[in-house]
Amino acid sequence: MSLVPPCRAGVRALALIAGALAWVAAASAATPGPAASAPASQAGAADATPLLAKLTLSSRPGGEGLPFTVGQPLRQGDVPAGMVLRSPDLPQLQCVVKNRWPDGSAKFAILSGHADLKPRLFAYVGLRAGPAPEAAAAVDTGSLRRAGVTARIEFGEFGTAGWNAGDWDKPVRTVVSGPQMSAWTYRKPIGADAHLVAWLEVRAYQGGAVEVLPWIENGYLNVPGPTAKSATASFTLGGTQRFSQPLTLLNHQRAVLAGPEALTHWLGADPQVVPAHDTDYFMATRLVPHYRGATGRDSPLFKRLPTEYTPLMQGSYHSAMGTTGYHPSIGLLPEWDVAYLSTRADPRAYRAVLINAYAAGRYGIHYRDEKTQRPLAFASHPNLVMHTGSGVADTGDSSTGRYTPAPGGAVPPTFKVSHHPSMGYMAYLVSGWSYFMEQTQLLATANFI
Incomplete structure (x- = not known):
């Protein structure tokens, strides 16, 4: 990795676009297959392919060996079937490839690893297509159990949900499985x-680092x-x-238990690794619009x-x-998501996403x-x-008289089907957190019903 001072000359500008997004297409998750780390003998296997x-x-x-995970969109054909992203x-x-294009090439992947980083210096990691490395043992849920990890979510007199020991061997879903990092979601009433x-999304890294995203949901479908x-x-x-923090959860709201500074929680010290994508390539994948301006x-x-x-902040x-009238949320992507692209991945924009x-x-x-x-299946x-x-607003009528149960108590903030912005899509693309993918899916299914 080459280290350079944090200079961001030549950043790109924000191009605001009009129109309201009425539907967000969620990135469908593929089965998390094993993704092994490359042996040293294979380190140069991808060097012959273009950057x-x-x-x-x-x-x-x-610090040394700092753990990180990012999402990475991919252009059709760049990483053919049977190949993965590699880096010399x-x-x-x-x-770990999560989605594929119709030709079988990788469309979206979650990248994880450990990097030696100098304080306040940028490290560049070149990405190339290369053969999938030899299989290696994945980090498993036993790593949480053996390390004695405990977690607990409390909500006053309503009760507590806790995890320890054998609880870690019972995830609701495996999000990623690999030798550098594995991730799972957990739930308990x-x-x-x-x-x-109470929900947790847990990332466990080789070497023992653990990162947790906790949240509470209030409201089911039926x-x-x-x-x-x-x-x-x-x-x-x-x-x-x-x-x-005191919290009032209205019907069908959910709240991540973090902030104001920390957006997730680390079992040990937070490595504070911030990624910055190659935004020219990011836009070339066509998973987001191409913005020509510069901010x-x-x-x-x-x-x-x-x-x-x-x-539950307004943000x-x-x-x-x-x-009526203009608002920064209007567009195929809202202003704050576009800002990540137009600023060439400024860390302030990343955090705002x-x-x-x-x-x-x-x-x-x-x-x-x-x-x-899970978010509801339309066919069901x-x-x-x-x-x-x-x-x-604008919920409509059922031709068969079937409605979700009537909510009580105060009403959540107005959500307009015809005017809502994209929610969670860009955050999933840049971070790989499954929480954001489900946010997009829950948004889409709310439009459906």
Whole structure:
């Protein structure tokens, strides 16, 4: 990896685009196949193939062997079937392909590894297509059990959901499996409440580092009696409380238990690795529009972007979604997502992408199917229509009289089907957190019902 001072001359500008996004296509998740790290003898196997893109990594404190994970969109044909992304700069780079183009080439991948980073210096990681490395043992759930990892989500008098020992061997879903990093999602009901559920997305790295994204959801698809719940929400990891805040969850909202600075929680020290994608290549993949403008480092845009996260915050969303006139949320992608591309992946824009994706939890659109614990499948509910009371406008009528249960309590902020922006899509592309993919899917399915 080549190290250079953090200079960002020649950044790209933000091109605002008009029109409202009424539907967001979620990136469908493929089965997480094994992705092994490359033996040293294979380190140069991909050197003969053209450089596709450069991934930039930085860390304020710096350190050796710092763990990281990023999402990486890929242009059709660049990484043919049977090949993965490799890097001569990081021979142990793990690449798990999650989606493929019709020709079988990789469309989206999650990259993980460990990097030696100097404080406040950028490290460039060249990415090339190469043969899949030899299989190696993946990090398994036993690593959490053997390390004695414990986690707990509390919601006042409603109860507690906790994980330790053998609980880690029972994930709801395996998100990624590989020798550098594996990830899983976990869920447990909070006390005896029929609607409140505690969720964790856990990333476990080779070497013992653990990163956790915790959240609470309030509301299922067809469970009677969804209503507001108020209590103090807290999250404890490894015996240390990491988050505590009074919280009122209205029906069909969800809240990530983090902030104001930390957006996830590490079992040990936070390595503070911040990725920056090759935005020219990112746009060339056609998974996002191509923006020609450039946004300077001193642009007033940055004053509009959130820098801290609070559960259920408004963020950059419209205070009255659906009213006439211009708003930064209007466009195929909202302004804050476009900013990541037009600034050439400025770290301030990266942070704003994640914060605003978290803030989408404030809307009453999270109708998870209680039978599958996933966003609903359209074919399973062809005539189901959302009942009024969740803040979603223009819900329509059911031809068969089938509606979701009527919500009670206060109504979540107005969500306009005809005016809502993209939520979670860009955050998933840049970070690879499954939480954001489900945010996009829950958004799409809320439109459906």
